[in-house]
Amino acid sequence: NRPKVLVTRPDIPAAGLNLLKEQCDVILWEKPEPISRSVLLSKIQNVDGVYCLLTDKIDEEVLNTAGPQLKVVASMSVGVDHLDLQALKKRNIKVGYTPGILTDATAELAVALLLSTSRRLIEANRAIYKGEWKAWSPTWMCGPGLSGSTVGIVGLGRIGTQVAKCLKGFNTAKILYTSRNIKHEAIQFGGEKVELDTLLKRSDFIIVTTALTPDTRQMFNKNTFQKMKKSAIFINVSRGDVVDQPALIEALKNGIIRAAGLDVMTPEPIPLDNELLKLDNCVILPHIGSAAIETREEMSIITAKNIIAVLKGVPAEMPSPLQL
Ligand code: GLV
Ligand code: GLV
Incomplete structure (x- = not known):
């Protein structure tokens, strides 16, 4: 039987x-x-x-x-x-x-998404096809480099730890993280455990790798985006519902933060008329974190x-x- x-x-x-x-x-x-x-x-x-x-x-x-x-x-x-x-x-x-x-595969994707967003890969690639590449230009398609930057990882678990280890290889200056407890493996990348507010204020790049729970639902909202640097780049590879998405759209439109890279959003698949798809400073992927x-x-x-x-x-x- x-x-x-x-x-x-x-x-x-x-x-x-x-x-x-x-x-x-x-x-x-x-x-x-x-x-x-x-x-x-x-x-x-x-x-x-x-x-x-x-x-x-x-x-x-x-x-x-x-x-x-x-x-x-x-x-x-x-x-x-x-x-x-x-x-x-x-x-x-x-x-x-x-x-x-799936830790390595998801961390790889997080790094790829971070670089695509910061160095504007998708936007730059599209610009070629639109005939906008006129000549090599000193200021065109510039974005912030990782070297010397401060990275904040929200919810340092297996995936966040692997992202941090990868990013250390890009000569980042400092890695901050939030977590319920101190993570001993953070010694390997000199990670410093801080309160969320501190992470938001100090980070150039904010990467979300937390699980979606009642505590993390909508933790990124108007209030938290306001606390970030105007130059901050926000990356989410966890779940769309950790973000108040209309608040993110406002933050991206109004220069509250510089850009966002999202492998997850609400809903999935995202409707083609969603505002997020109209923003040059947002890179969107169809939830492919573990797709190795x-x-x-x-x-x-x-x-x-x-x-x-x-x-x-x-x-x-x-x-x-x-x-x-
Ligand atoms: C998931 O594997 C995590 O703990 O980050
Ligand atoms: C993907 O998002 C997963 O939870 O495995």
Whole structure:
């Protein structure tokens, strides 16, 4: 009697999907777009496990519909803000996620986004096609350099730490961070733990790598943007909801800050008529932080193994359990 597992997208890497198919009966959502709420509610009935993505909201209603045989929900992501952890814990459902393996890929993307924003890569590239490149020019397309700058990392976890290590290689002068506790690994890059206000006032580059929680929701708002330097560059690779987006748009339009680079926003995908897409001082990416080929493969394998361990009756063998 093979366990039944719902997989909420067809194009997950074959490595993980095949692993799952060896051990379980896989019910695959076959369309390329995220599974709709109503289909999720119908397909989750009678399954023993769920392989989900950050686009799937797993809440009380979904879990009530699923029924008592559901033993594991594994998300192919490090962020778990789409999962109602209380509701899962209450039902003793095991939760898997994929921290660690995507740290390097996401940090790489954060650095790429930072440089694209500060050195105006997208804007400069577009300028060529618009025929605006007339000659080499002493002042055209200039932006602030990293060398000698102060970088602030908001929510120094695995990803933030890796970003900091990379940026030290660009001869940054100082790295500040916020975190609930002092991070000993910050010694490696001379990081200084400060209060958020201090970080906002002193940083030339502000990089957000915090998880989305009730405490961090909308932590970047009119008030916090006002505290930043007018020359500040704001980078977000965490979740769109840590930002009050209309306030960010105002800050970018009115020169409250210089520029922003966003891999995450609200909503995703962003509607094509959104103001953010009209601003030259905003670089926007379609949430591709972990999109390194090997990383996505590894994420699929870990997610499958998280599910298989629980359904074989040995949750202790989950490679990446989330402690609830
Ligand atoms: C991506 O945002 C993730 O949470 O893995
Ligand atoms: C996520 O992996 C983090 O802790 O930054």
